[in-house]
Every structure is written in structure tokens, then in C-alpha cells.
Amino acid sequence: MIKIVTDSTADIPKEVAEQWDIHILPLKVLIDGETYLDGVTITPSAFFEKLENASSFPSTSQPSPVEFAEKYQEILDKHGEDTQIISIHLSSALSGTYQSARLGANLLETKANIHVLDSKKAAYFLGMMVVEAAKAAKNGMSVDQCMELIHKMMKEQEEFFVLDTLTYLQKGGRIGKAQAIVGTLLNVKPILSLNEAGEVFPFEKVRGKKKAITRILDECKQYAGEEKVIASVLYGLNRPEAEELRDRLIEEFMIQEITLTEIGPVIGAHVGPQALGVLMYKP
């Protein structure tokens, strides 16, 4: 039997996690002096509302190795010692979560059965590969086949964030000072993506949101061609905008399946409440 573990930054909706039996460990979010468990004691929208009025930039902390060890142990106790665990996490370039998971796995005697992976991704860019791996596992695929699928998605999927403002990225200190200054006067929308090392990089800077979206859809079209794709639109407090973009994707692409997913606090703190994300993969 294969069980899938991930962390709360994968932004997997509760019902989806339940449906495919995905185990999620929450990161902790500290905002305005209060600590919350991501997705457990605070919802993304509640977080964004706090973020807009927060006096200082929120901080996050990864689950401890012990928390991981306990989670793995709980799964092994419940489903038997020979259960295979695939534990996929937020890019190690962005957080210590992956490191913590590996240490947690090392605390157990049966570590041979626990496969900890650095997804090099964040948000639902990570979430979708977790869900696809969970589906594959439920459909009877082997651990190797599931791992192969994850690696393929890691390499191939197209993923972009269009930011409404650079303010949050700037506050979070995730971009160089020089880059941060760019476009503070004009309506510049930075398009971000993730590189092979799992780092956020500025893909392009575009004037206006419409142009920015056209730009990423052009990029997606080059990738997808006429083939069937699974896709997701990521959003913060801007669901209507995300719905509009979803409808546009359905119109312009051969969509096999498309989801709308809320951006959680850990990534949301950096991209801001009005960011939009697009994720596409040819299964």
C-alpha cells in the first residue's frame, strides 16, 4: 500500500485530500503576534484580510522533524509496517520543510519505506503533483511509477504567477532590492515562475494585468499545442478574476480537468492577495 504525505503549502482543498487520502502537515503562520496552524486554525481568506492590515511581515515555521516522525509512525501503525510512504514537500529553496521531513524519516526504524521528495515547487504547483500521485497510487500503480510521474510533472509542467503588486514580494525580502524598485510607478505586473532549483525567478515584467495574462497563456499554448491538459487557476481574494481566467482556459485549451485553488498563507504572504497563478500539465 502507498500513502501520500505533503504539507499545507500544497494548497490542496480539504475535500480533495479526503477523497484521495492525502495526509497534510500544517506549517505554522505567525501574524501580528498570533500563531496559527496553516489551513487548520486559519483559512487563506482570513489570513489575507489580516495581511492587508498587518503591522509587520508574517513569518512561518516548518513542522518539526518530530511532527513528521509522528505522522509517519501514525500511518505505519494504522496501515502496517510494509506501507510505502511518499512524502512530497515545498521547494527546499524556499523553506526548511523538506529538510525537516527527511530528519523525521530518519528518526524512524523503517525509513526504507519512506520516500521524501523535494518538489522544487510551491502552492498548487506542488499540490497538483501530489493529487496526481495519490490518484495513481489509488489506481494501483507502484511506488516507482508514482515517483516517475512526480518527476515528470516536476520537469514538464508550466507554472506562472502574475502578481498584482510587488509590495508583498518586496516586504518578504524574496527579491533583490534593485528588482523591487522596478515598476513602482507604472502598472507593472511581474510574472514569476520557478526554476529547476526550485527558486522563484522573475520570468518577465509586463505592463498591465491583461497583457500579463495574455503573455502566460501564449507560453502555455506553446507547451500544450492541441493536446489535452489538466490545469489549475490559483487565486487569493480575487475569485471572480480566477473564474474568468478559468473560463478563458476552457475556451482556448483542450481541458481535460481544471480546478480553482486558493493560495495559502505561506506563499500568499509573498505574492499578495490579488495574485493569479496558472498551472498546466499534459498527462
Add this chain to the structure above:
Amino acid sequence: MIQEKFMRKNEISGEELSQMFFAGAASLSNHASKVDALNVFPVPDGDTGTNMNLTMTSGISELKKQSSHHAGKVSQSLAKGLLMGARGNSGVILSQLFRGFSKAVAEDESVTAEKLALALSQGVTMAYEAVMKPVEGTILTVAKDAAVGAMQAVRQTNDIVQVMKIVLDTAEQSLARTPELLPILKEVGVVDSGGQGLVYIYTGFYQALLGNMPETSPHETMTPEQFQEDRAQIHLKTEDIEFGYCTEFIVKRNMAIPFHQGSFREKMSQFGDSLLVVADDEWVKIHIHSEHPGEVLNFGQKFGELIGIKIENMRDQHAHIVSEDLDKAGNSAEELSESPILPFGIVAVGMGDGISDILKSLGANQIVEGGQSMNPSTEDLIQAAQQLQAEHIIFLPNNKNIILAAEQAGKILGTPATVIPTRSIPQGMAALLAFQLEESAETNKQLMIDAISAVKSGQVTYAVRDTKLEQLDIREGDFLGLFEGEIIVSGQAAMEVGKELLSRMIDENTEIITILYGEGITETESEEFLNELQEAYPEIEIELHRGGQPLYAFIFSVE
């Protein structure tokens, strides 16, 4: 009447050559406004004469520093000065003509007719090399034809006066043919302005050889030395200035009143210091630092009409200069300690405080003031680049007449440099956005050049004279709509012309319009304009910013 024997010369000394250069500069200077007026478009960019004159002035002031009478050294000084002061396309081409010239005579104590012809030809070769896409029917053609004339002439004669006469004649004939080569000249009915400027220079050369030194008009602008003299007062304290007003004016003499320069100067000197009195038969030019400029003017007025009056409060100016300098010192010290060396330094040209802020916000590190009719010199660009501690300099000229000067600056700079040939502020903005700090210079050049082609530039300005252009009947003062530099709309109201121009620029792929409104437009007017456009184009994102630029009511960027 000049006698034949005085007109013949087989050789000219370095001293005579430098007299020729002075005379050429004076002749150009006396006709600079005439050259300005020849500009093809009725848009206010009539600055060819001004640019060539400023370039030449810089050459002459370098030449004045040269004490040697060696022809090679004299030419070299002129060429160096021209190069550093080169402004506008014609100015840069002029600098190249004399750079080639000076190389040809570098080793020569004196110059023969044959050498003169060769030097003119080498200048032409160098100028053609400097221009990426040489256009015939311009200063280049005139210079080339004149050089060919000289080469042919030296086969017949070794008389340098005769050769120079042929140079001038062929240049004039070539100038007259420029409308045949450049259709736009014919359409407007003028000859090429840069070519005309060169003819004036050659006229001065020829006259000098005949022994006639042209007089400079009293309108001569302040020379760079004088300017530096003023700047040198930074070392003084503001309160130490004894005579507070820099006073300059010209007396157009009333011929009925007797005038004696010596006693005039003596009387004048009682009013203050730094006195300069330059006089010819009709004019007296006065420059003085005085505490009572009114008395100075009263005295001057006794001798005739006063014109060109300029009075500046030096205490006030000085306080500004000093605080500016303190600011600069503070900034540079900070820069040095905080950021050692940038991988890239971007120098952009722009006019208007709003535009300057926008360019900076998009990542430009230095803004050089300039644009249409105010082309910065090569030296201005170099100075801006040198203020940046960068491994690689990127120049954004943002005007077609500044591209050459930027290329020149890039060559002389000593630091690796790339010129992105941006022809407008919108192109400059697009190039800045495409820039990626992590990428190589080569990749960035490509990214930025690609970005230029994705943006459409429009401008609304006004006509400086009546013109007929294809279907457009343009009256002086009309507003003109330019699309990529071409006039396509005209009318009496800036907003109407702006709307019509935009309607021609927009197509079904247009997603965003950026409007930069100029110094002649109020905030209220610009917002009204924005509202009307938003109603007309609900599907397009429209951004409005104050550019603060002179001459252009609106600059549009359409993407």
C-alpha cells in the same frame, strides 16, 4: 578686389589651418538659426544648426588650448573637442569628418592642397563608417561630393585656395541637389539642414584662405570657459560675493552718439568686476558682475537700444550650486560605500521630471536631460555613465537624433557599453521593462531590442510653421499627431488630435495605453482626456501619468 598673387598658396601652416577652423566655426555660428529653420518637419525639432554650432564651439574651445602651430596637432585638438561636444546626428557626423581629417594630417607640420583633399576624403570615410545606415541627401552626401571635388581638383592644381574654392562650389551644388535625393526635402521645399551647416563651415574656410576672417555676431553664446568660470565660484561662500548680479546685454548703437571703446570700458569698470566689452561698428556686447545692474543698463542705454538683456542673481544661483554639489558629494559617498560595482548601469535620456521619475522607477540608473531640440552631447552621456560604477553600461537614447551620440559615447567610454537604439520614451520604457538583471549583456541587448518592436509610440506636439504635407494642410500653432515619428494627424486642439492619433494607433490586439502628459497640459485636462478615452475604449487598460515634458502635449505608448 583681391589680387591673384595673394590668393595663391601651395601650402598652409598650422596657424593658417587653425584660422580656417576659427573662421568655419564663426561662419556656422552666424548662420546657426538659418540652419535650424531648414529642419524638414514643422515639429519643434529645428535644432540642427544649434547642435552643429554647439559641437563646433566645443571643438574651437579645445583648439584654443593648443599652443602648437603644428597642423597635425591643431587638427587633433579640434577633432577632440568636436568629439566630446558632439550633439545630434549632424554634430556627430561633423565630429567624424574632422576625426578622419585629423588622422590624415596627424604627422604634418603644414598642409598641401593634395593633403587637404586626402584629409577631407578620409573624413568622409570615417563619417560613413560611423553611421549605421547612411542616408543620401544629407550632410554625408555634401561632404562626400565636396571631397570628390577636391580629389579631382588636385590633379589640375596644387593651389590650396583654388582647391578650397572647388570644395565650396561642389558642396553648394551638392546641397542644391539634396531635395532630389531625399523626397521629404522636396516635399517641404528645403535643402538639407546638416548639409547647409557644412557649406557654411566651408565658406568660412575659404574666406579665411582669402584673408577675410568672418566676424562673429554679437549673439555669441557664452563660451564653456566663461561658464566654468562661474562654476568655479563654488569655492566661495555665498555671502562672499561682492557683486551680486551677473549682467549681460548688447547695445545696438545709435550711430549719432559718439562711442569710444576705451573710455566706455573704463566707465563701465566702475560698476563692478569680471567686465568684458566686445564691440564692432554697430554692436557692443557687455558682460559684468555688478551690485547695481540698473545703473549699468542706464549707462549702456545712453549709447543705443538694449537687446539680449540677461541678469542673474549670483548669490541665489550660488547657494543652489553649492547645495547641489553638497548633494552630489553626499550621494556619491553613499553609493561608493554601499554598492561597490553594479553589473549593469543604465543611462537613459529624457526630458521632464515625470518622465525622469518613471524611467528611474523602471530601473534606469542615470537620467541625462535631453530629447527633441535639446540633444545631449557625447560628453554628457559619458559623464553620466562615469558616475555609475558599473561593469557594463547600457544607453537608452530615446530619440533618433541621440542614437549616434550614444554610440559615440559607447566607443569612447572605456567600459563595455551597449546602445539600444530606442527612438522614443515609450520604446525606452519597454526596453527597461525587458531588462533582466541576471542575464548577460548579449541576452539583454536582444531582449531589449525585441521589446522595442512590441510597442507603438505616438506624440502630440505643435507646428512651428505652416507646411503642406501630403493631404495635411498645417498652420503654425496647429497640433500635430505623430505616429512613429510621422505626422498623420493635425488639428487645433491637443485633445482632439490626441484622440484621432490614438484611434489610428489602436487595433484589436491593443491591451494597454500609457499617456504621459506634458507641461502644457493641466491635471484636470488630462483626467478629462482619460475619461473620454476610457469611455471610447472600455476593453483597454489606460494609464495616465504626468510626464512634465516640454514641447509634447502628449506621449502615447500603445501595446
